[in-house]
Amino acid sequence: MTNTAIFEGAHFQALLTKEPLKGSAIFCQGSNSMLFDRGGRLYRLTLEGCGHNFLTQQWVQGNRNVVEVIHDYGAVGPSDSSLPGSEKEFYWLAEVERLVSVDEHSEPVLARVIFGLFDDNxxxxxxxVLSKRCRSLANEQPALAGILRTLAEAADFAESHEGNVDAKLDNIMRRPVTGELVWADPMGGCFYELYPKKQKT
Structure with a gap:
């Protein structure tokens, strides 16, 4: 694990001075997301609006095979990216649960099924195709049905919002108390929904 942040820029630095990230420490990070620890609570900051919105919507709808979104802060600031077309991208933030990593040694059946989704390249x-294949596998692998249907839902969501699914084993984890398989980092893409605040009457 590295303590060098994958994000940089004025907007990112400003987020680190505000609640709830103020005084937090980097817990771990991937290519487009960072986890921060503050007082035992985990906060996920990402540029991938597709993944953020999918996880949040699925958890609200009762899907236990996605990471629990304890609190959705939504879009908390504009992206620092200078790439063309990134003007409407945001940093997205949520408080999430702690999960336990899995690998091909601890989950050989799951690993075989997930690796089987990839082609020779x-x-x-x-x-x-991914959605159809995962739904078919869910019928063949009842013990993995929840996570496979979640992958199928993610593929459907990505298809309609120009995202891409990152269905790799290291994006699947277990909930330590219940043992449920959980998808924690589902897809790339900057799709976002800004929900209007309710007007006071």
């Missing part, structure tokens, strides 16, 4: 099929 280590590439996933397009979203429509």
């Amino acid at each position: 280590d590439e996933l099929p397009d979203n429509a």
Whole structure:
């Protein structure tokens, strides 16, 4: 684990001075997301609006096979990216639960099923094919049905919002208390929904 942040820029630095990230420490990070620890609470900051919105919506709808979104802060600031077309991208923030990592040794059946989704070039099929394949596998693997249906839902979501699913084993974890398999980092893409605040009457 590195303490060098993958994000940089004035907007990111401003977020670190505000609640709830003020005084937090980097817990771990990936290519487009960072986890911060503050007083035992975990906060996930990401540029991937597709993944953030999918996880939040699925948890609200009762899907226990996605990471629990304890509190959704939504879009908390504009992206620092200078790439063309990134003007409407945001940093997204949520408080999430702690999970336990899995690997091919601890979850050999799951690993075999997930690895089987990739082709000979280590590439996933397009979203429509991935969705169909995961739904079929869910019928064949009842113990993995929840996580496979979640992957299918993610592929459907990605298809309609120009995202891409990152269905790799290291994005699947276990909930330590119940043992449920959980998808924690689902997809790339900057799709976002800004929900209007309710007007006071």
